Amino acid sequence: MATENEAQGPNASDYIKHHLVHFNSSGHKQEKLVDFHIINYDTVFYSASVGLIAVLLMAIAARKATSGVPGRFQSMVEMLFEMVADQAKSLIHSRESRKFVAPLGLTVFMWILFMNAMDFLPVDLLPRIWSDLVGPVFGIDPHHAYQRVVPTADLNGTLGMSIGVLLVTLYYNVKIKGLGGFAHELIAAPFGDKWFLAPFNFALTMIEFLAKTVSHGMRLFGNMFAGELIFMLIALLGAAWTGPNAGSIALWLAGVVAGSAWAIFHIMVILLQAFIFMMLTLVYVGQAHEGH
Amino acid sequence: MANVMGLVALACGIIIGLGAIGACIGVAWMGGKYLEASARQPELMNALQIKMFVLAGLIDAAYLIGVGMALLFAFVNPFAVVG
Numbered sequence: 107m108a109t110e111n112e113a114q115g116p117n118a119s120d121y122i123k124h125h126l127v128h129f130n131s132s133g134h135k136q137e138k139l140v141d142f143h144i145i146n147y148d149t150v151f152y153s154a155s156v157g158l159i160a161v162l163l164m165a166i167a168a169r170k171a172t173s174g175v176p177g178r179f180q181s182m183v184e185m186l187f188e189m190v191a192d193q194a195k196s197l198i199h200s201r202e203s204r205k206f207v208a209p210l211g212l213t214v215f216m217w218i219l220f221m222n223a224m225d226f227l228p229v230d231l232l233p234r235i236w237s238d239l240v241g242p243v244f245g246i247d248p249h250h251a252y253q254r255v256v257p258t259a260d261l262n263g264t265l266g267m268s269i270g271v272l273l274v275t276l277y278y279n280v281k282i283k284g285l286g287g288f289a290h291e292l293i294a295a296p297f298g299d300k301w302f303l304a305p306f307n308f309a310l311t312m313i314e315f316l317a318k319t320v321s322h323g324m325r326l327f328g329n330m331f332a333g334e335l336i337f338m339l340i341a342l343l344g345a346a347w348t349g350p351n352a353g354s355i356a357l358w359l360a361g362v363v364a365g366s367a368w369a370i371f372h373i374m375v376i377l378l379q380a381f382i383f384m385m386l387t388l389v390y391v392g393q394a395h396e397g398h
Numbered sequence: 399m400a401n402v403m404g405l406v407a408l409a410c411g412i413i414i415g416l417g418a419i420g421a422c423i424g425v426a427w428m429g430g431k432y433l434e435a436s437a438r439q440p441e442l443m444n445a446l447q448i449k450m451f452v453l454a455g456l457i458d459a460a461y462l463i464g465v466g467m468a469l470l471f472a473f474v475n476p477f478a479v480v481g
Contacts, residue, residue, distance in 0.1 A: 193448075325459035328466030335469055382455035 127252040153257035160216040197392040215384040221258045222376035229341045259330040268323035278394040340365045410468040421461035
């Protein structure tokens with residue numbers, strides 16, 4: 107996983123810090139915690155290209171599907187499809203909404219799965235290609251060529267997706283209940299339909315929407331960020347190479363073992379997180395269909 | 399400055415440690431209940447398994463958000479500007 111990197115930067119802390127900077131439109135590290143002027147090009151690029159791969163893969167599966175004996179690939183996609191369709195059926199009772207939401211769930215699942223799977227590339231592979239081969243072509247100083255390859259380990263990516271889900275739920279809230287019905291629910295929902303309770307109802311509903319959206323995005327981000335960071339820390343074991351002596355070789359071997367073990371465990375994490383993101387998307391859209 | 403860094407390091411340790419305790423107790427409790435339930439009604443095992451994984455992810459979430467925040471403090475450290 108992470109053992110391809112020998113001569114790294116000056117020390118461990120610098121190495122990690124370098125790897126936690128995005129390739130963004132400002133050209134250096136983002137200074138403020140929130141800054142809407144900066145676009146993270148790497149997140150945009152990798153999420154878009156990985157999404158394209160996922161969509162193409164599913165399109166190929168759909169194009170090549172036969173009604174005869176299915177091959178391995180087709181069976182796998184069919185199982186996936188059925189899994190999402192079953193969950194959608196049990197969570198969203200409107201048949202018409204399912205026509206849009208179930209494919210949305212499948213897309214979200216595949217997309218997040220593929221974005222998360224970028225973690226399995228060696229941590230230094232793409233950043234190194236960028237800083238040593240591709241970056242200089244565009245005139246970017248190799249020492250300030252930053253790259254982060256896991257789009258879901260960027261809070262902007264995951265919160266963007268969860269806000270997308272929020273917009274879908276708002277759309278279905280308005281569509282199912284009507285503008286008036288939704289507005290009435292906003293001020294009447296948890297405590298009851300009394301005029302003096304309206305401000306509390308409204309405040310609580312807003313908190314509910316905010317908490318749902320933030321935790322939806324933060325959950326994926328936290329998992330993937332922590333996973334990515336642990337891959338980096340494991341990479342440091344190999345980065346401590348000082349020459350062919352016993353200590354370095356032992357550390358390198360430890361890096362191989364730890365990297366493999368963590369990668370195997372991480373397969374479960376990325377599947378689970380993609381699944382949970384999809385399930386919660388369906389649950390939230392399903393909630394939008396239920397009146398209080 | 400060094401004082402701030404030390405306090406942030408302690409805070410990160412506490413965030414991760416306490417979060418881990420909570421998440422582990424939660425997952426253990428739920429896993430135990432799942433085993434009990436599937437021993438009592440083995441035919442429900444598959445249906446319960448999916449629900450258990452979703453809930454495990456939900457229980458993990460608060461802890462992993464904490465880990466994410468702690469790692470953010472450790473490496474980006476927004477308090478260093480103030481301190």
